[in-house]
Amino acid sequence: MNTIVDIVLRLACWLLLAPLLPGIINRVKAWVGGRRGPPVLQLYYDLARLWKKSVVMSTLASPAFVVLPAVAWVALLAAAMLMPLGPAGAGLSFRGDVVLMLYLLGLGRFCTAWAAMETGSAFEGMGAVREVSYAVLAEAAMVAAMLSLSVQTHSLTLTTMLSPTVGAGAVLLAAGLFIVLLAENCRVPFDDPNTHLELTMIHEVMVLDHSGPPFAVILHGASMKLLFFAVLLTQAVLPMGKLGVVSSACVLVAGVFVVTVSVGFVESLMARLAFRRVPLQLATAFLLCVFALLVAWKGGVA
Amino acid sequence: MNHNLNLLLDVAMGLNLVSLACSRLQTLIRVMALQGVILGLMPLVMEHDLDWRFALIALATVFGKGMVIPLLLRRAMRKAHTDRELEPFIGFVPSLLLGAGGTIAALAMVNQLPLLPEHTGSVLVPAALATILTGFILLIGRAKAISQACGYLILENGIYVFGLLLLKAMPILVEAGVLLDITVSVFIISIVVDRIQTVFDSLDTRHLTTLRE
Numbered sequence: 081m082n083t084i085v086d087i088v089l090r091l092a093c094w095l096l097l098a099p100l101l102p103g104i105i106n107r108v109k110a111w112v113g114g115r116r117g118p119p120v121l122q123l124y125y126d127l128a129r130l131w132k133k134s135v136v137m138s139t140l141a142s143p144a145f146v147v148l149p150a151v152a153w154v155a156l157l158a159a160a161m162l163m164p165l166g167p168a169g170a171g172l173s174f175r176g177d178v179v180l181m182l183y184l185l186g187l188g189r190f191c192t193a194w195a196a197m198e199t200g201s202a203f204e205g206m207g208a209v210r211e212v213s214y215a216v217l218a219e220a221a222m223v224a225a226m227l228s229l230s231v232q233t234h235s236l237t238l239t240t241m242l243s244p245t246v247g248a249g250a251v252l253l254a255a256g257l258f259i260v261l262l263a264e265n266c267r268v269p270f271d272d273p274n275t276h277l278e279l280t281m282i283h284e285v286m287v288l289d290h291s292g293p294p295f296a297v298i299l300h301g302a303s304m305k306l307l308f309f310a311v312l313l314t315q316a317v318l319p320m321g322k323l324g325v326v327s328s329a330c331v332l333v334a335g336v337f338v339v340t341v342s343v344g345f346v347e348s349l350m351a352r353l354a355f356r357r358v359p360l361q362l363a364t365a366f367l368l369c370v371f372a373l374l375v376a377w378k379g380g381v382a
Numbered sequence: 383m384n385h386n387l388n389l390l391l392d393v394a395m396g397l398n399l400v401s402l403a404c405s406r407l408q409t410l411i412r413v414m415a416l417q418g419v420i421l422g423l424m425p426l427v428m429e430h431d432l433d434w435r436f437a438l439i440a441l442a443t444v445f446g447k448g449m450v451i452p453l454l455l456r457r458a459m460r461k462a463h464t465d466r467e468l469e470p471f472i473g474f475v476p477s478l479l480l481g482a483g484g485t486i487a488a489l490a491m492v493n494q495l496p497l498l499p500e501h502t503g504s505v506l507v508p509a510a511l512a513t514i515l516t517g518f519i520l521l522i523g524r525a526k527a528i529s530q531a532c533g534y535l536i537l538e539n540g541i542y543v544f545g546l547l548l549l550k551a552m553p554i555l556v557e558a559g560v561l562l563d564i565t566v567s568v569f570i571i572s573i574v575v576d577r578i579q580t581v582f583d584s585l586d587t588r589h590l591t592t593l594r595e
Contacts, residue, residue, distance in 0.1 A: 248392070360403060363475045367399065367482045374486055 087161075090171045094160045098304040099123035101340050102273075108344025123303060130296035138289065140200040148195035149294045152188040153301040159184040160308050164239045164315065166332035167325040176236045178226050182219075185264075188301070189215055195294075196286035207285025214270060214282070217362035218263040221369045225257050228373035229316060242312075243321035249375035254317040256368030261309040261339070263362060265302065268347040270358055310339040384504050386427045391509040391543070394420050395485055398516040401536060402481040403474055405467050407528050411455050414532045414539075417513075418447025421542055425549060436549075439557045443542075446561045451535065451568045458572040459528055462579040469586075472523030484515040506547060513540030527578055527585045531571045538564050 103120035110117020137145060161171040162181045193208040229241045244250055263270045266283035275281055287298050314335030320328040353361055397417045404410055422443030425436045488508035495507060517537025521530055575585060582589040
């Protein structure tokens with residue numbers, strides 16, 4: 081009985097809080113730009129509106145066009161269940177769950193890219209190509225970050241891995257994971273979530289032909305991914321294990337909030353990178369994580 | 383003392399990688415100057431009792447590497463009307479990965495090197511090796527004469543870090559000679575850069591390899 085309540089609370093937390101983050105980012109952007117901006121709850125309204133609409137499908141598309149966004153969403157939710165939430169621990173935890181988490185994220189991306197190509201439009205294929213080619217580099221950085229946490233704590237379980245030590249390694253890891261967060265969630269230096277200029281879109285291209293409930297699922301999944309990475313970054317960098325239950329929960333919430341606000345600031349203060357500069361930026365993220373791994377491995381030297 | 387020194391050396395190694403990744407010549411010169419300043423501060427951090435000779439070395443290095451040489455290079459750059467490295471021989475991502483690989487290899491093999499007992503636990507030698515390697519990559523991989531000059535200066539920074547190992551034995555001799563040498567050579571480089579610019583109307587050293595009558 082207790083487990084069921086725990087799982088339900090956890091699901092509610094992930095599902096209900098996730099759409100808040102894009103709202104906060106938009107608020108920060110509006111504030112920096114001197115505008116009033118949309119309400120923080122805008123994404124909730126959008127999701128409700130999309131849920132009521134009907135689906136328009138291309139005659140070329142197979143049923144996978146509707147099913148795949150749902151699969152991607154479920155994969156993300158499963159990854160979120162593996163992610164420990166501060167003092168509450170993870171919904172599901174076993175040795176090696178970090179590998180499953182990485183694969184679930186990959187599955188989510190695979191499904192989104194496949195669904196994009198279902199319509200047979202060359203344009204969406206281009207978006208999928210861009211997304212996947214960035215992801216190759218971002219995933220390398222992600223794996224290096226997980227490896228450095230694993231070496232640091234001699235463990236392959238997320239709940240024990242995410243109790244890092246303070247030091248130079250944590251700073252490197254924070255910088256690396258923040259770049260990965262921006263790239264994975266298609267935020268500004270890599271992609272502009274607001275752009276509708278066809279030649280530069282990445283994520284928006286892939287979801288262009290989706291409508292109605294599947295599109296709502298895609299949007300919600302994207303916000304959940306953002307929350308997921310913010311939680312991961314906070315826990316991978318801040319040593320919260322030593323704090324009490326209440327204070328570590330507060331630190332987690334504050335950390336996620338700070339990450340979200342800084343995404344907003346990056347988005348308002350930076351321009352997007354030119355396409356040819358993106359691999360360099362992602363290689364930098366990879367190297368930051370590799371050096372964090374080196375610090376974890378060598379211990380005291382650096 | 384060792385801890386502070388290692389921190390400075392880590393920052394210097396980080397600057398190596400920044401210099402490999404940046405395409406603007408202005409940034410490259412600034413990174414190199416900052417690295418020179420950090421190296422200049424090292425003699426002060428290394429010794430407990432402040433000798434006036436160490437202070438002199440530090441002052442001369444900071445002044446020379448942080449101000450005079452960047453000034454000369456910046457003037458050459460302004461005359462040549464270039465501010466970017468556009469088509470390097472080795473691209474930015476490969477050179478960054480090469481530099482990082484070299485740094486990691488240097489750090490990994492530090493325990494295998496036969497060092498004096500007082501130098502174990504410090505990253506002086508790996509930092510020197512990594513910096514020299516970065517200088518080589520810049521020298522080989524960049525096409526613009528000014529980037530190559532920066533590569534040469536970073537290479538020299540690496541040699542300077544090696545020289546810090548001898549600080550107690552020969553406090554002022556090596557550094558003074560080296561500083562004089564590089565200031566003169568930067569003079570010559572800026573003159574050469576100017577000549578390349580007037581003859582070829584560009585700073586691309588690829589022009590220098592084609593023969594003409």
